[in-house]
Amino acid sequence: EAQVTQNPRYLITVTGKKLTVTCSQNMNHEYMSWYRQDPGLGLRQIYYSMNVEVTDKGDVPEGYKVSRKEKRNFPLILESPSPNQTSLYFCASSARLAGGNSEQYFGPGTRLTVT
Amino acid sequence: KNEVEQSPQNLTAQEGEFITINCSYSVGISALHWLQQHPGGGIVSLFMLSSGKKKHGRLIATINIQEKHSSLHITASHPRDSAVYICAVRWNTGNQFYFGTGTSLTVIP
Numbered sequence: 245e246a247q248v249t250q251n252p253r254y255l256i257t258v259t260g261k262k263l264t265v266t267c268s269q270n271m272n273h274e275y276m277s278w279y280r281q282d283p284g285l286g287l288r289q290i291y292y293s294m295n296v297e298v299t300d301k302g303d304v305p306e307g308y309k310v311s312r313k314e315k316r317n318f319p320l321i322l323e324s325p326s327p328n329q330t331s332l333y334f335c336a337s338s339a340r341l342a343g344g345n346s347e348q349y350f351g352p353g354t355r356l357t358v359t
Numbered sequence: 360k361n362e363v364e365q366s367p368q369n370l371t372a373q374e375g376e377f378i379t380i381n382c383s384y385s386v387g388i389s390a391l392h393w394l395q396q397h398p399g400g401g402i403v404s405l406f407m408l409s410s411g412k413k414k415h416g417r418l419i420a421t422i423n424i425q426e427k428h429s430s431l432h433i434t435a436s437h438p439r440d441s442a443v444y445i446c447a448v449r450w451n452t453g454n455q456f457y458f459g460t461g462t463s464l465t466v467i468p
Contacts, residue, residue, distance in 0.1 A: 277456070286460040287445065294454060302455055334402060348392065348456075350402040 246271045250335050250351035257325055258359055265320045265354050267335030275338045276318040277302070277348070278310065280331040287334070293318055325358045332356075362386065365446050365459035372466050378433040380462045382446030385427065389451040393420050393431050396443040396461070405431070405444075436466045 248269045257263055269276065277292040279302075289302030293312040307329055309321040318337075322329060333354045339346040362385040372378050382391070393405040406413050406420040408429065413420050417436075422429040433440055446459040 275454075279456075279458075284460065287447070287458040289455050289457075292454060300454070303457070332400060336402075347404040347407045348394075349404065350394075353400045353402075355400075 246349065248335055248337055248349050248351035250333075250354050252354060253352060254355050256357045256359065259326055260324050263322050263325060263356075265322075265333060265335075265356070267318045267320065267351060268316050269318075269337040269349070270316065271337065271339070271349065272315065273337035273349070274315070274340050275346075275348075276312065277336050278308070278318070278320045279334045279336065280304065280329075281334065281353075282331050290320070290333075325356075327358050330356060330358050363446055363448055363457050363459040365444075365462050367462060368460070369463045370465070372436050372464070374437060374466055374468050376436050376466075378436050378440075378464065378466075380431045380444050380446075380464070382429045382431070382459055383427060384446075384448050384457075387451045388424075388427075388448045390449045391422055391429050392447040392449075392456075393429075394445040394447060396445060398442070402445075433464075436464075438466045438468050441465050 251266045274295045278290040279287045281287045288304045290308050291310040293299045299310050335351040336348040338348045364383045366381045391408045395405050396402045408422045417434045419432040443461040443463050445461045447456050
């Protein structure tokens with residue numbers, strides 16, 4: 245089954261404790277992206293990757309890191325989480341972006357609370 | 360400043376009604392996406408448009424590139440259509456996506 249998986253689905257952590265949210269897709273998609281969703285602000289793009297070893301900042305990259313060492317995986321790293329990073333996070337992938345457009349497939353979301 | 364505007368923010372309809380949700384954006388785009396998010400959070404892509412009109416079942420999406428406007432129509436609405444509908448655009452100058460804040464639709468039996 246074609247899917248985007250994220251882990252963990254729920255996480256409560258404390259300020260400053262490094263964490264990683266994993267994202268994996270099994271569709272051989274080139275484009276992958278991370279978004280956060282906050283009430284009243286909607287979805288905002290954190291980072292995206294056009295392909296392996298190619299990543300770029302989105303609208304709200306501060307406090308986050310990503311890596312794309314393999315095509316299927318795109319982990320989101322919070323080196324020192326703060327309460328303002330409490331949010332619902334989505335990973336998404338699509339077949340291509342360069343030279344065209346494809347629909348995005350979203351993961352189930354990760355609800356992160358930083359206390 | 361949010362350059363993708365959706366209206367209305369909230370919408371309540373009786374089952375069977377025809378529904379329209381609007382999305383306006385400020386600059387040229389390479390693609391516009393309509394997404395559906397059910398309570399519980401999962402997001403599904405409904406349509407991707409760069410011109411014209413697309414139809415899938417009771418859902419129709421249109422886009423007017425000159426007017427920088429798109430509409431999502433639901434014919435013969437049903438309670439299972441209750442969800443948040445989100446418009447997303449990719450500007451034609453880059454690879455980022457920008458989102459409207461969503462339209463919360465409730466369809467009453």
